[in-house]
Amino acid sequence: MKTRAMVLRAHGGPDVLREEDVDVGDPGAGQALIRQTAIGLNFVDVYYRSGQFGAHDSVPLPAILGVQGAGVVEALGSEPHGLAVGDRVAYVGQPGAYAERRLVPANRLLRLPANVSDELAAASLLRGLTCEYLLRRLYKVQPGDQIVIHAAAGGLGLIACQWAKALGATVIGTVGSDEKAALAAAHGCDHPIVYTREDFVARVMEITGGRGVPVVYDSVGRDTFLRSLDCLRPMGLAVNFGTASGQVEPFPLQLLHRKSLFVTRPTLTSWIAAREDYEKAAAAFFAAIDSGAIKVQVGARYRLQDVGRAHADLESRQMSGLPVLVP
Template structure:
């Protein structure tokens, strides 16, 4: 069984009407293009493995692929992370063997399935102390938290006691980052869309949590930091938080964009960054995991912090793979917290 994206219906609809595609068009029916199909799974070629999945991770990038914000040639398989058992190994693959427990966050998309053949480079052996469900829920989100906190740093660096601002702090990446930042001695200020989600962020290590639907988070950040602002903002929300994120930075601070759940940020003049000589970067995980060695080093860091108990992976939602349409609806409607997995039993 495999879930395939048959087309991008919103693109077809807007093209027929002669209008530019808009992400606000009827999000309730987009998931209907995700359909169950049967496909033939072959043998792995050089540098590939065949893996039978035990659990599959759900991420916001899957929504981007489904809607066409990140276009794929359709029909297409989507999904970027999963865990399972290695069933076959192609020529040249030495770090995995048949029977290994494994997990990955990897290109190309295609994890929404029972089994697949895929490149082995970003597939990592899963330690026995970490369950398949946890492995599927943490790879993309956990590796994202790893490169944000360890590699995406302001020019002045990060030291214990420094304030950072993290949007969507009650989401999958957010809850991991809250805990990891606390373990590193950072003071993470989280934002979320409800008081309940703010409490969840606080329970997982945020020192302050701001409901951005009821408070001006930029003003609150300045209050918390005695008017100085934060050294870095980690922003996966995009359009809705952009301007006030820039206002929240101290001079020479870093605006680290790694997603756009509320929509793409409109074009802006570089002079906007001149107030405070700010830095801006747009990060993606797949720019970081470009070699076997780097992927394994990042994964080892993640495995260690999870195995130590300093970071717990909160799986708050489980959907059978066949119910993937509903999973997408709930994710896009911001009804989820923590991590979500698609189950295969």
Template sequence: MKTSVVRIHRHGGPEVLQYEEVDLPAPGDGEVQIRQTAIGLNFADTYQREGEAGPHDGGAMPIILGGQGAGIIEAVGQNAGTFMAGDRVAYISPGAYAERRNVAVGRLLHLPAEISDQVAAATLLRGLTAEYLVRRLYKVKPGNTVLVHAAAGGMGLILGQWAKALGARVIGTVGANSKIDIARAHGCDEVIVYTGEDFAARTMELTGGTGVDVIYDGVGKDAFLKSLDCVRPMGMVISYGTASGNVGQFDLQLLHRKSIIVTRPTLRTWIAARADLEAAAAAFFEAVISGKVRADVNRSYSLRDTRRAHEELHSRSTTGAAIIIP
């Protein structure tokens, strides 16, 4: 069988993305074959395209990009467990930019009837990332004050809502005045436009000079060091992404004065065990179904138009989650 894919033969900018047809074998042992109805689009995909450390190991060229999707099982291999043809499923696994693909059952999740394919494909990776960030790595509780960088982005929208639902006061940063209302509508009590004012100084002012309990930083280079200035003593700064570039080396003595805890986690280690994957997904699906987290899909692209999707991701002008429709 032939299937359409988007892949790269070398690392680089959006121009290296190629729409091609490849052979797709029958599903092997422990695999199923999925006809994809929606594919997730994440900033982390651009790291893999550029050859930076992304959510998955790069592997040998050519590489089919993408890390999450949803669809219908069309065929099953041996030892497919509880998965059968006709099931609606979603997954986090490399090689998602494809019309049809094979996926190991260990990475598959059955989708509840209340969760659409589009929402699952657009938000599963972000949702599971948010789950461990607010419920396990730092357990947000009533009375906490949190700072969410890029609060109007795909991750920021989920983090702000979930932290708010857990009882926290949420301060968000955004890059433009046009994003203030979006951030406020998704959990932020106060919003700082970091291009117009010093976010660290403003955060300290908003917290009466104390600083926040935890900072969720998906920005990286442009935000990390200043974040150390506005976290409270013994607070935590979580660098979970590097949209503006890698943080690079920094002096550990910067943490000494306030006993700051800094961590650079990755989702794959937090869902490596099947039980952790299932528990995280159940928590995220419950948050969406209950209305604690609105997981909206803001825009979509065709598989042929993936290059434009990456260009718009780089523009930093987009908000919310997007999908690719095969």
């Protein structure tokens, strides 16, 4: 069977993604064929498109980018892992999402509850699962914690602010503009800092009475990471989980000595590798949506063939909230 897909044949700017008809194939053992109704767009797609892989594995070309989507199971191979044709499902972490139809390992599909639409799942699941491990497992956010979240008005940032707030934290968030500050504030960020004009370290120290914070969640990378260390209290944890501004430059380990600091560079892949962890993380995220603790809304819709424009918006920092591609 043929399907319409956006294909990458050479790394480059947003316009290198081109529409093509590609073969999907029949589902083999342990595979499901899904017709996608919504496709996620994540910053990691920009790293893969541009060839700035950094911490990520390179992909052989030609490639179909995108790692997240939702849709309906159309056919199953043997070993269907409890799925049935017609099930409404979503997945994260499976390259090849920018297509109308695709094969996915059945054991990486999650059945969607009635309260979560396909669009919402495609737009938010990867970011939601990332927030789950960052806030509940890697560091367990406690009531009364003051914490820093960079890019607080981004797709992931808005979920992180709300979840951290629901866990009882005071959220200090950095954002690129006044409009984004207002958006972050409306999503649980107690102290938005416009880091393009304010010294965020000085503001964090002012807000915490000079104590610093126990954890900084830094997805910006090169432009912020070393200064994120300055925001920490003794024995604090700096989490570099993204590189929107570029890779963190090598730095002397001795920098950690003065305050006995911890540093980690995690990836969602490790934290949901076990099916049990994947299901539990998704259940926690869906429950947080159901309880109203987290409100997720699709921020921008793009047709699949306009994915280049979506990439350009994401890279230019013009986007806030959750984007989705509609096949």
